[in-house]
Amino acid sequence: MDIRNHPDAPDFEELQDVLIEPVPRKEIEDRRNDGDVLVEDNVREREDLNVVAYLGSDPTAAETDNIGVPLYRLVQLFGTPQLPELQAGEDISDRQDATFKYLFRVTHKGSPDELPTMWLMTIHDSHVRFAASVADWRDEETAFTADSKLALTTYTLALQLVLEPVECVYEGLRF
Numbered sequence: 001m002d003i004r005n006h007p008d009a010p011d012f013e014e015l016q017d018v019l020i021e022p023v024p025r026k027e028i029e030d031r032r033n034d035g036d037v038l039v040e041d042n043v044r045e046r047e048d049l050n051v052v053a054y055l056g057s058d059p060t061a062a063e064t065d066n067i068g069v070p071l072y073r074l075v076q077l078f079g080t081p082q083l084p085e086l087q088a089g090e091d092i093s094d095r096q097d098a099t100f101k102y103l104f105r106v107t108h109k110g111s112p113d114e115l116p117t118m119w120l121m122t123i124h125d126s127h128v129r130f131a132a133s134v135a136d137w138r139d140e141e142t143a144f145t146a147d148s149k150l151a152l153t154t155y156t157l158a159l160q161l162v163l164e165p166v167e168c169v170y171e172g173l174r175f
Helices: 025-033 068-078 148-163
Strands: 018-022 037-042 101-108 118-126 129-138
Touching (some): 025 037
Antiparallel strands (some): 037 129, 101 118, 118 129
């Protein structure tokens, strides 16, 4: 089911009190040097939620699965992904399924009864499709399943971030 049609997913308008900012690479490296491990709950792959993010207005259109458009928009907004293992020119032999991944800190300024005031999320590709995960720093690699409301909100935020075109500098093109 398209995340925009899921009955429990928030509407885009409900997410006005949210700030999304990339986590600096230095902070990621410091956390890892301290022994922390980033664990993720990939919302797209959760069977209990059964959601996907269609990237166009027509879910049957070719651009539905074009992961290049969201990646391009993320690069326009935030530069290249900041996770060290997903940098160009690095050894990619251990990559399984993701070719890019951004780590973001999300701050919610609305009611704390509905959502946490702060959480982490990643936006990435998963089996060549657009995906987002709720993330958390832990002492060790462990299974992690986020609250359903938080997971659906995270996926909706990620989609909202990449849906709107960003005006290119060159010849006023919108991409």
